[in-house]
Amino acid sequence: MYVESFASRLKNAREKAGFTQREIEKETGIKQSTLAGYEIGRTQPDIETLGILAEFYNVSIDWLVGLEREKK
Numbered sequence: 001m002y003v004e005s006f007a008s009r010l011k012n013a014r015e016k017a018g019f020t021q022r023e024i025e026k027e028t029g030i031k032q033s034t035l036a037g038y039e040i041g042r043t044q045p046d047i048e049t050l051g052i053l054a055e056f057y058n059v060s061i062d063w064l065v066g067l068e069r070e071k072k
Contacts, residue, residue, distance in 0.1 A: 005066030007041035013057040013064070014039070028052055 014024060014035075021032045021039075030049060037043040038053075045053065054061045062068045 004041055006044065006064060007039055009059075009064050009066065010035075010053065011039040013053075013059055017057055024056070028056055 014021070019027075021035045024030065024035055025032045030052065034043070034045075038045060050061055050064065054064055057064075060068060
């Protein structure tokens with residue numbers, strides 16, 4: 001449940017922000033291939049990377065992982 005939710009919410013946050021995965025790589029240092037793996041649910045980030053992504057997209061970690069329904 002959380003893996004699918006995280007993957008789709010992460011992709012949704014990126015698309016709403018208007019960034020490509022390559023642009024996110026340049027801004028955060030997280031490789032594009034790693035981001036792609038997160039967005040399709042193949043892999044999950046460690047806690048540090050999760051925090052970087054939540055901060056970058058200005059969303060809560062709880063929302064990203066599917067514990068909250070709405071962005072805060």
